[in-house]
Amino acid sequence: MAWHAQLALDYREQENKTALHFTHDGPLRVLRSLYPEGPGICHNVLVHPPGGLVGGDVLDIRVHVGEGAHALITTPGATRFYRSNGQQALQRSRLQLAAGARLEWLPLETIAYNGCDAVNRLEFDLADGAQLLAWDVTALGLPLAGQPFEHGSFTQHLQWPGRFLEHGVIAAQDCLLLDGDLGLAGQRCLASLVFASGSPLQRAQREALLEATHELLQSAPEAVIAGVTAPNEHMLVLRALAPVVEPAMAFWKSAWALWRGQIWGLQGAMPRIWSM
Secondary structure (H helix, E strand, O other), X not given: OOOEEEEEEEEEEEOOEEEEEEEEEOOXXXXXXXXXXXXXXXXXXXXXXXXXXXXXXXXXXXXXXXXXXXXXXXXXXXEEEOOOOOOOEEXXXXXXXXXXXXXXXXXXXEEEOOOOEEEEEEEXXXXXOOEEEEEEEEEEEEHHHOEEOXXXXXXXXXXXOOOEEEEEEEEOOOHHXXXXXXXXXXXXXXXXXXXXXXXXXXXXXXXXXXXXXXXXXOOOOOOOEEEEEEXXXXXXXXXXXXXXXXXXXXXXXXXXXXXXXXXXXXXOOOOHHHHO
């Protein structure tokens, strides 16, 4: 039996506090709102009780952040796409930010199990003055557990309509992509960290952020191959490859904390769920 789950989150700024209103249908929940940084920033954890997706499952997540609100969203563990039963599994996340809104979209890693047929889509739209910090960390198979990604397909889609599009289909038997020097070069974890701004970034701010990130890259774990670019005047994108999730995720948390401080003057207050 396939599960179809929907969750809609609506954040609003009310008297200097970010408040959450939500609706849900199916096995997808949001835990209670937390305010470890004060009332202006609302932290939430999304929970999918079944623990993973199989063929035919659909998770549909919609997030709206209203003017002046600031939300941080994460998960308690990995999103798992299991071996397919002949149907495709889909997770679709759509983020919409109003003027002056801020969102930190920080789910833990996605794991594409051997034999999966999966699509992971992230789409976002930003009004003028809105800003988004978002990451995606994907693991292909479980190589340390002796379960390499040898069969199946995983599609990754990241889009800001009119400004940015990254779409890739990773077929497990595409050795040129998975192992070639111009592909994943034998690595099985790929990660992206994105900063997007509805208004163009000032050149000085963009260059300062690039310089600080280049300095951080000097301390990246030896297993992590990473680089940062500014594909347009509204965005910075940090990408990495690693053999497994752990070094990539550890470095991503450091990069997120750096960007958070550089852009917003906020400390990297990591959600407690990450250390549990």
